Amino acid sequence: xxxxxxxxxxxxxxxxxxxxxxxxxxxxxxxxxxxxxxxxxxxxxxxxxxxxxxxxxxxxxxxxxxx
Numbered sequence: 102x103x104x105x106x107x108x109x110x111x112x113x114x115x116x117x118x119x120x121x122x123x124x125x126x127x128x129x130x131x132x133x134x135x136x137x138x139x140x141x142x143x144x145x146x147x148x149x150x151x152x153x154x155x156x157x158x159x160x161x162x163x164x165x166x167x168x
Contacts, residue, residue, distance in 0.1 A: 105162060108158050108161060108162055109162070111158060112155060112158045112159065112162070115151050115154050115155050115158065116151075116155060118151050119148060119151040119152060119155060122144055122147060122148040122151065123148060125144060126141065126144050126145065126148065129141065129144075
């Protein structure tokens, strides 16, 4: 099992990647150019994966604190 410091670092990295993807998606949707729907779907799936991992790591950190 990873120690809490490694989890915190990974959590910060995943939150940053999630924010970058969110900003990218917003920029593409608010652009006047046509949107590649397949690419957009890939970005949204990746963003969702990061969100799931963030929740898992936060849960792991809480469980370590309680235990």
